[in-house]
Amino acid sequence: MTNASLAHLPLGDQRSGRFYGHDILSVSQFNRSDLEAIFGVAEAMRTMVQHVGTFDLLKGKILANLFYEPSTRTQASFMAAMQRLGGSVIPISEVRYSSVSKGESLPDTVRTLECYADIIVLRHHEVGAAAVAAQAARKPIINAGDGVGEHPTQALLDLFTIQEELGRLDGLTVTLLGDLKFGRTVHSLARLLSLFGATLRFVSPEALKMPAKVTDELKARGITHTEHASLDEVLGQTDVLYVTRVQKERFEDLALYESLKHAFVITKETMTRAKPKMALMHPLPRVGEISPDVDADPRAAYFRQMEYGLFVRMALLAMVLGKA
């Protein structure tokens, strides 16, 4: 495929676009047509990456990647996304080597980076930090995880994965498993799935149940959800099984963490009881919740999920910077 034959893709100057100049802070800001638009651009990005690898849509643009918490996938995929679009990146992933360790406030750090960059991707340990940064900044902020709050770009890539793997988003039974209390990815994903009439099943230890803040929102939107202590109660009807890690870093009582960390482990044997057509997902990193011998199962989507994340993050950068 030549560059000329890629001309039909929805890329180019789009300063009137829905997300141009906007912050991406929470999944609550999206409706169905927004998601269709993002996924359309993500498909175009996928085609571009597969055919030409890197292209110059964001040439001259600079992204600041500001990470106060550890990250492999989110950080690397935003970096790869910007570089595949011809832009460049200021990586601040070790804030202890930045002026943050001298006591600089988040608003001041953000005001600094926006002098050099066109967009800031922020991961922080406090709920609401991305909103605080967005208040301080003139340039767009993308929330890459705010403590136990939200992880909206992960939820977008999770939804895109479901669409690509199962071919549809409407009316699915989705089971969220593991640490539903501290896992920010499931807080965002449950909210986003409510736009598609999902039936939600929450499976967790009693101490790690989905917070009332999220379940109250789901109730208000008329979404059916049930809570379970055993996966067996729901596995046979599940279209998407979304497994999460018990979030060790959020526990004050490490003995409690140790007692819960392997409350649920997906094995080859578990998968014999799942539907023949379903998707097994995980935002990763996994630390024992899915046994490696499940990886060869065609339903194991978690490695493909990471790759879909690249296309979705490319789409978001292009849209926020007015080029898609």
Ligand code: NCD
């Ligand atoms: C998740 C996160 O940071 O919330 N990781 C990710 O971005 N893929 C999940 C986790 O750390 O368990």
